[in-house]
Amino acid sequence: MDAPKQRKPAVGFIFVTLVLLIVGIGIIIPVLPGLITQFNGGDIAKGSNSYGWLVGVFAVMQFIASPILGSLSDRFGRRKVILVALAGSAIDYVVMGFAPTLAWLFVARVIAGATAGSLAACNAYIADVTPPEKRAQAYGLLGAAFGLGFVIGPAVGGLLGQFGLRMPFFGAAACVGANWLYGAFFLPESLAVENRRPFSWSRANPVRSLLALRKFRGVVDLAWMYFIFNFSGTMLQNVWVLYMGYRYHWSTLQVGLSLTYIGVTTSIVQGGLVRRIIAFTGERKGLVLGLSISAIVMIGYGTATQGWMIYCLVIVGALGGITGPAAQALLTKHVPANEQGALQGSLAGLTSLSYIFGPIIAAWSFGRFIHTVPGIAFYEASACLLIALVLALRSFRIDDRLAASPAA
Secondary structure, three states: OOOOOOOOOOHHHHHHHHHHHHHHHHHHOOOHHHHHHHHOOOOHHHHHHHHHHHHHHHHHHHHHHHHHHHHHHHHHOHHHHHHHHHHHHHHHHHHHHHOOOHHHHHHHHHHHHHOOOHHHHHHHHHHHHOOHHHHHHHHHHHHHHHHHHHHHHHHHHHHHHHHOOOHHHHHHHHHHHHHHHHHHHOOOOOOOHHHOOOOOHHHHOHHHHHHHHHHOOOOHHHHHHHHHHHHHHHHHHHHHHHHHHHHHOOOHHHHHHHHHHHHHHHHHHHHHHHHHHHHHHHHHHHHHHHHHHHHHHHHHHHHOOOHHHHHHHHHHHHHHHHHHHHHHHHHHOOOOHHHHHHHHHHHHHHHHHHHHHHHHHHHHHHHHOOOOOOOHHHHHHHHHHHHHHHHHHHHHHHHHHHHHOOOO
């Protein structure tokens, strides 16, 4: 079904799509680690390791599929790819809801990973409809969509989890189903016909898609910085529920409410403050500021002795949310309009790589040092953010040198 031609593509359409998508993801976060631990006989350390591998399997499939879907979106448009991806997510949640064994959860994650191209297509959609100088603000709005989704999703998941660990999966499936209907009837296509290009398997190859980043001047270090930034984020995300439950004895509802709180602070920063902060600092300084704040807050998460301290740290950590929009804006400025989908596919591939290794390392570290240094994953994440900061500064120097060269 084609989108009505009278609807003009705009950031608002994709904002709604992302809110509904993240609500679906957020609903299952408070209960998925608990369900996995249940399949492991209640052993937290074993459950942590299984959780890491489950996320890793999803990421492997996403790594393979993302550049393919990104290139397909350059050929057929963003909307069709988004609809296919949403259908895969809905199937995933239903299978997880009925899963009788841990193996079935892995099957579901394979399905979801293979169709997880919606975020890359949504990012390319933003590049299609906004001029370069306004992309940081637009990506900040997408960050606000993430925040709003995490305001609603974990709270709903925490509440549904009171009726059983499987109920949130069916709630997530219903949310994604509603999202698919919205996309089918209301989401207009953003990629103009004249900006489309033929599909190429060489560009869709996940390894080649990453190597292809080298052809864009000044992008490589910035892209690796983006990878390491996401890597650190996956470490936090994938031990949050287990860590808070173990160290502060939070219930499923308390963990869900903590994630809702993170969503509220993220929405405030991404939706209202990113534009003002980056307008004052510029994209480069905003990126440096965001990475620095995030590195410091990660150390705070690992050392906090009382649960209430986490809520204070979340407020400060939300300011680190300017990192993503600043990085996305800087990266898209190096790429022409007809290759934005390929770029986002490559970045999604890098994000997938971070989800392959980040959760496994974080889960193993948490399980291995649970009785001695339970916050070790946060310390590891902080070290990664400092490495990302060094890469960002180096990319700026390379970019300035290229801009000053005669060939620029």
